[in-house]
Amino acid sequence: MSEQNKKSTTDFGFREVPVEDKVKKVADVFHSVAGKYDLMNDLMSGGVHRLWKKLTIEQSGARRGNKILDIAGGTGDLTMRFSRIVGTEGKVVLADINDSMLKVGRDRLMDRGVAGNVEFVQANAECLPFPDNTFDVITIAFGLRNVTDKDAAIRSMARVLKPGGKVMILEFSKTDNPALTKMYDFYSFNILPKIGQLIAGDSESYKYLAESIRMHPDQETLKSMMQDAGLANCKFQNMTGGIVALHTGIKP
Numbered sequence: 001m002s003e004q005n006k007k008s009t010t011d012f013g014f015r016e017v018p019v020e021d022k023v024k025k026v027a028d029v030f031h032s033v034a035g036k037y038d039l040m041n042d043l044m045s046g047g048v049h050r051l052w053k054k055l056t057i058e059q060s061g062a063r064r065g066n067k068i069l070d071i072a073g074g075t076g077d078l079t080m081r082f083s084r085i086v087g088t089e090g091k092v093v094l095a096d097i098n099d100s101m102l103k104v105g106r107d108r109l110m111d112r113g114v115a116g117n118v119e120f121v122q123a124n125a126e127c128l129p130f131p132d133n134t135f136d137v138i139t140i141a142f143g144l145r146n147v148t149d150k151d152a153a154i155r156s157m158a159r160v161l162k163p164g165g166k167v168m169i170l171e172f173s174k175t176d177n178p179a180l181t182k183m184y185d186f187y188s189f190n191i192l193p194k195i196g197q198l199i200a201g202d203s204e205s206y207k208y209l210a211e212s213i214r215m216h217p218d219q220e221t222l223k224s225m226m227q228d229a230g231l232a233n234c235k236f237q238n239m240t241g242g243i244v245a246l247h248t249g250i251k252p
């Protein structure tokens, strides 16, 4: 049984809320930020999120003809890149729980001429609506920390992955350099919500963003969760001093 099934409350940032309230609270955050999401990503990370995503694509091993699931795909950064790799014989499914993010993503990909091999699906990562053994590669980028039952989500990803396929979890993680941690904390709790207020008119959502990062399992814990879900060869690679980590696992 997963951790969340045993508890009646869960974290929403630094607050404990009833388990059944978290989905709505997370939904409100992403309905609020959807329109300014891409601009804010570039501003908040100084564009570095593009490098984290580029590395994820490079390590995916995705090939022409593959079927790829980009869960919590949001505005489609990874989907866009995968769509070019898999070509007309392949398919990319961008799945996200939030219809505002899906709409921004669909419009953005259409504007860029990315169509034909991309499908958009509204789905919760905890219970993916796909048959067993469907996808060659599954990514979840900056999405897992928002999911209430993370163990269920990893199990669900493992179920729909083909044997030999790869799960990739790109997520904010833990720095082990005290000086970097201090600077990062100052930036996250003092500057980030102000940028959120200035650009998106919403400091609370960006306060949640910073808090949810701190509440997310550290590198080793997440690796164990992937192993517990039955994935093999689980490992992680830190980026930018551990601010972000890319975890990968293979379905045996």
Ligand SMILES: C[S@@+](CC[C@H](N)C(=O)[O-])C[C@H]1O[C@@H](n2cnc3c(N)ncnc32)[C@H](O)[C@@H]1O
Residues within 6 Å of the ligand: 026, 030, 071, 072, 073, 074, 075, 076, 077, 095, 096, 097, 098, 101, 123, 124, 125, 126, 140, 141, 142, 143, 146, 147, 148
């Ligand atoms: C920070 S955005 C990341 C978007 C995109 N992957 C990227 O890297 O730019 C997080 C996304 O996770 C989605 N999300 C949150 N909870 C989810 C869940 N339980 N299942 C699927 N998607 C979820 C949100 O709607 C949002 O689009």
